[in-house]
Amino acid sequence: MIKAEPKTILNFLSNYFEVLKDIFDVQKESGQIRKEKLNEIFKDRDENVLQQLLDYKILKKLGDDFEFRDTYFKLFEFILNEFRPLLPETIQKYERSIGVLFKKIRDGINGDKLILGQRILDLHGEIKEFSEAVEKNTIRLLAETRELKSNVDKLDYMEKVRKASFWIDYYITPLNNILDINHAESITNKLFEISNYVNIRRLNFDDELIRLQFEKLYVFLVQSNDDLLRQSKLLTNELLPLIERIRTESVILTGFIEFLKAPHKAKVPKVFKVERQYPYSNDMYLNAREFVQQFLQDETIFLEDPNALSDKWVFNKDLYKEKLMQQLPLDSFFDWAGLTLRGEYQTIETDKLFALTALLFEDGISIEVDLKQERSLIRTSQMNLRVPKIKINRYGIS
Amino acid sequence: MEFPRYHKEIVSDLMGGKFILASDQKFISLKDNAAFYEKFFKESFGYELELKSDYGFILSYETGEQLSRDICLFFAILCYELDKDGKNFLEEIQYAEFEHEKVDDYFENSAYADLINNNNQLKSGESRRDFIRTLARRNIVERNGDQKFFFTPAYKVFIDFAADFAKDRLQNSEPALEEEY
Numbered sequence: 001m002i003k004a005e006p007k008t009i010l011n012f013l014s015n016y017f018e019v020l021k022d023i024f025d026v027q028k029e030s031g032q033i034r035k036e037k038l039n040e041i042f043k044d045r046d047e048n049v050l051q052q053l054l055d056y057k058i059l060k061k062l063g064d065d066f067e068f069r070d071t072y073f074k075l076f077e078f079i080l081n082e083f084r085p086l087l088p089e090t091i092q093k094y095e096r097s098i099g100v101l102f103k104k105i106r107d108g109i110n111g112d113k114l115i116l117g118q119r120i121l122d123l124h125g126e127i128k129e130f131s132e133a134v135e136k137n138t139i140r141l142l143a144e145t146r147e148l149k150s151n152v153d154k155l156d157y158m159e160k161v162r163k164a165s166f167w168i169d170y171y172i173t174p175l176n177n178i179l180d181i182n183h184a185e186s187i188t189n190k191l192f193e194i195s196n197y198v199n200i201r202r203l204n205f206d207d208e209l210i211r212l213q214f215e216k217l218y219v220f221l222v223q224s225n226d227d228l229l230r231q232s233k234l235l236t237n238e239l240l241p242l243i244e245r246i247r248t249e250s251v252i253l254t255g256f257i258e259f260l261k262a263p264h265k266a267k268v269p270k271v272f273k274v275e276r277q278y279p280y281s282n283d284m285y286l287n288a289r290e291f292v293q294q295f296l297q298d299e300t301i302f303l304e305d306p307n308a309l310s311d312k313w314v315f316n317k318d319l320y321k322e323k324l325m326q327q328l329p330l331d332s333f334f335d336w337a338g339l340t341l342r343g344e345y346q347t348i349e350t351d352k353l354f355a356l357t358a359l360l361f362e363d364g365i366s367i368e369v370d371l372k373q374e375r376s377l378i379r380t381s382q383m384n385l386r387v388p389k390i391k392i393n394r395y396g397i398s
Numbered sequence: 399m400e401f402p403r404y405h406k407e408i409v410s411d412l413m414g415g416k417f418i419l420a421s422d423q424k425f426i427s428l429k430d431n432a433a434f435y436e437k438f439f440k441e442s443f444g445y446e447l448e449l450k451s452d453y454g455f456i457l458s459y460e461t462g463e464q465l466s467r468d469i470c471l472f473f474a475i476l477c478y479e480l481d482k483d484g485k486n487f488l489e490e491i492q493y494a495e496f497e498h499e500k501v502d503d504y505f506e507n508s509a510y511a512d513l514i515n516n517n518n519q520l521k522s523g524e525s526r527r528d529f530i531r532t533l534a535r536r537n538i539v540e541r542n543g544d545q546k547f548f549f550t551p552a553y554k555v556f557i558d559f560a561a562d563f564a565k566d567r568l569q570n571s572e573p574a575l576e577e578e579y
Contacts, residue, residue: 158568248561249488251568253481255560256474258567260510263471269559270457271466271536272445274415 003055012052019045020058024068024076028084033059033066083136085144088174091137094130095178095187101126102194113207120213123194124220130187131224134179138231138239141171145243157254164247172240179232188228195221315355317362324359325394333360333367333390338378350380366395402431412439412447412456417537417552420452428454452551453537468519469538472529473556475514479504491557495548498527 002009013020022041026033042048053059059066068076077083101123108116148155148163155163180186198221202214259266323340330336337356341348360367368391375386402408404424411418418425428435432449439445445456473491480487483504490496502523505514514520519529530547533539538552 158564161564161568245486245488249481249486251564252488252557252560253477254567255562255564256477259470259560259563260474260478260513263467263474263513266467266470266563268463268466268470269555270461271463271469272412272415272456273458273460273462274413275458 002057009056009058012049012056013058016047016049016052019047019049020076021080023059024073024080027068027073028082031067032062033068035064035066038066077136081139082143083140085137085140085171086133088171088178091130091133091175091178092187094126094133095190097126098123098130098187098194099190102190102197106197109201113210117210117213120210120217124217127191127221127224131227134175134228134231137171137175138234141167141175141239142234145239145246148246149242157250157257160250161247161254164243164250168240168243168247172235172243176232176235176240179228179235181229181232188225188232191221191225191228195225313352315352315358317358320356321359321362324362324392325364328365329391329393331389331391332376333392334376334378334385334387348378348380350382350385353378353380353385360390360392364394364396366393367391368393402434403427408435409438412454415455415462415536417453417455417550419537419550419552421550425454450554453554455552465532468517468529469533470556470559471513471517472520473553474560475508475510475520476501476504477560478510479508488557491549491553493548495542495546497546498523498530499545501526 004012019041022045023033023038026037026041038050042050050059053066054061057069058072060069101119105116105119105123108119144167148160148167177183178186179188181188181192183189195218198214198218202211202218205211205214320340324330324336327336334353337353338348341352341356345352359365369388371388373389375388378385378387404427408418408424408428411424418428429449432447436447436449439447439456443458445458447456448454477487477491480490505520505526508514519525519532527544530539530541534541534547536552537550539547539549541547
């Protein structure tokens with residue numbers, strides 16, 4: 001027995017909505033409401049309405065803790081548009097119940113009218129629940145996806161990838177399979193089959209009451225099918241691409257961020273290295289360079305003037321022998337040689353002086369050298385020579 | 399012996415390190431004669447031909463690793479900054495035209511300033527413009543005047559690299575996650 005008028009309860013819900021919303025959030029989060037948590041809420045809001053909550057059968061006591069009664073939890077879900085997503089496995093159960101009811105209706109179409117009417121009613125109810133469950137899930141999944149996109153929880157990219165993958169793998173893809181009209185086993189497909197059957201029965205069934213029920217069911221089925229199609233489109237056209245993109249982008253960003261942590265260690269993709277290609281040995285370039293380098297050393301090069309060749313002094317022995325013979329006898333050969341060269345060339349060059357010594361070995365002269373005597377000095381342009389005094393006399397008949 | 403159409407251009411582009419893009423008429427000839435070119439590059443130079451649905455390029459044993467690293471850095475920082483700016487970076491890379499000034503903004507205010515300043519190709523507006531010219535020579539970007547550019551499908555090489563890199567990390571960090579991305 002509820003100890004209050006319905007209007008009182010509704011007024012209570014309205015007056016204490018904030019407190020109730022806090023309690024709803026706690027249950028949504030953790031599945032139950034711990035006594036301490038409840039007292040905390042009452043303290044924060046400065047209201048203690050525990051007795052009313054129990055009297056109006058809004059909360060149920062579970063040992064020391066509490067939980068919302070299902071009716072009120074669903075009411076809050078509905079008015080706040082905050083649904084707990086149902087696992088597709090849970091939604092899948094409708095396929096069985098709808099299938100069983102439909103089979104019984106078809107098999108017992110000529111049987112008891114009363115039970116047939118009940119079954120049609122129940123089928124209607126099951127389809128309604130299924131359709132609502134799908135809609136709630138889509139709404140919830142869209143909200144989750146958008147939240148993930150705007151990243152209100154400041155998740156890092158790796159966490160985002162995991163979350164997106166979680167929603168895709170456990171909720172969105174299976175839900176899509178349930179709704180996929182092209183999938184032979186999908187519930188949507190089953191509903192189409194039912195819809196076709198009901199369409200015929202609403203026109204040709206002999207009992208008017210049942211015919212009207214079929215008619216109602218048919219109208220409802222047409223609307224449900226439209227709704228489900230819309231949900232399915234929402235899933236495939238908006239939700240799936242959106243969350244797939246979040247996942248792909250997060251994967252790529254995770255990769256880049258990990259790479260940026262140590263960019264020099266990562267193995268990067270290969271990029272072609274442009275090189276010049278030679279139709280001959282790869283070493284040819286180095287060999288040629290080495291060869292050419294030998295000529296690159298900067299050395300001073302002297303080029304001999306070709307005219308110098310004609311100026312080269314040639315010792316004319318006959319000429320100097322004649323000159324010598326005219327001067328005989330001489331006291332000192334080298335003095336004579338020095339004087340002669342100086343007279344002709346202004347300077348005495350060593351090689352010319354030495355060339356003249358060849359005259360000492362000519363016939364027709366006699367040589368006399370006193371090695372004890374002091375040597376005399378002759379300065380040539382290149383050096384100083386200390387030479388002995390060599391006396392020369394004419395010798396023989398010439 | 400008859401050679402495929404655009405043979406000379408195909409060989410000189412690929413040997414010049416260019417990506418040949420599906421939008422290029424040479425690409426059809428390259429794709430139609432994929433078996434020939436695969437053998438041709440392998441036998442003549444020991445290079446591998448990589449042919450994807452919308453671009454093709456060649457690879458040698460010795461690769462331009464530094465350039466590749468610079469390109470990865472460039473993409474990584476650009477994508478990160480685009481995302482931070484609230485953009486769908488993948489769409490931007492695929493379809494948007496970039497202005498150097500905007501890119502400068504991103505790089506100059508990036509949290510990765512250290513990496514940027516230590517990289518000769520990326521450290522200044524001027525060096526980034528040179529870098530984009532380098533990428534243009536390889537058909538990774540297409541320049542639109544001196545101020546704007548956009549990416550060609552060759553960007554995928556580097557985006558795929560990031561995805562593979564992440565896959566590795568994700569698998570290593572959570573072995574329970576068996577999904578293939």
